[in-house]
Amino acid sequence: MKSSVLYRIASVLLVLFAAGHTFGFRQNNPEWGADAVLASMRSVHFDAQGFTRTYWDFFSAFGLFFSVFLLFAAVLAWLLAGFPAETSARVRSIAWALAICFVAITALCWRFAFTTPLVFSSLITLCLIAAAWLSAKPRSG
Numbered sequence: 001m002k003s004s005v006l007y008r009i010a011s012v013l014l015v016l017f018a019a020g021h022t023f024g025f026r027q028n029n030p031e032w033g034a035d036a037v038l039a040s041m042r043s044v045h046f047d048a049q050g051f052t053r054t055y056w057d058f059f060s061a062f063g064l065f066f067s068v069f070l071l072f073a074a075v076l077a078w079l080l081a082g083f084p085a086e087t088s089a090r091v092r093s094i095a096w097a098l099a100i101c102f103v104a105i106t107a108l109c110w111r112f113a114f115t116t117p118l119v120f121s122s123l124i125t126l127c128l129i130a131a132a133w134l135s136a137k138p139r140s141g
Contacts, residue, residue: 001134002134003080003081003088003130003132003134004081004131005081006081006128006130006131006134007078007081007127007128008078009127010074010077010124010127011074011075011077011078011081012074013120013123013124014070014071014073014077014124015070015071015074017070017117017120017124018067018071018074021063021066021067021070021117022063022064022067025063025066025067026059038056040055041054041056042054042056073101073102076094076098077098080094080095080131080135081131088135089135092132092135092136095128095131095132095135095136096132098128098132099125099128099131099132102124102128103125103129105121106118106121106122106125109121109122
C-alpha cells in the first residue's frame, strides 16, 4: 500500500474523530451520575486573569482545542499524502512527529478514555506510522 493512501485514510479518520469528539465531549448520560458535578462546573464562577470563568468554560475550551488539533492533523495528513517523493523525504521529520504525537494520544486514550476514541486513535496511529515508514523508502519506478 502506498503512503499517500494511508495518509488519506488517516485524514478521513481524523475528520470523523474530530466530528465525534466535538459533538460528543460535552454530552451527559444520566446513567453516569455526573449531573451534580456538571452543575457545579457550570455554576461556580471565578476570576481568571481578568475574565470571569467556570470550570465548564475551561472544560469546553480544552475539548474544543482538541477538536481543532484533530482538524489540523487531518489537513496535515492530507497534505502529506499529496507530496512528491522528494518532498516526502525532506519532511520525514514532520511525518514522524505526527505519528509519534498519535502514539501519545493513543496511550492517553488507553489510560483515560474509552473504546471509541481508543479505536480511532489506534487506527490513525497505525496509518500514520505505516505512512511515515513507507514515505521514507525510495519509490521504485
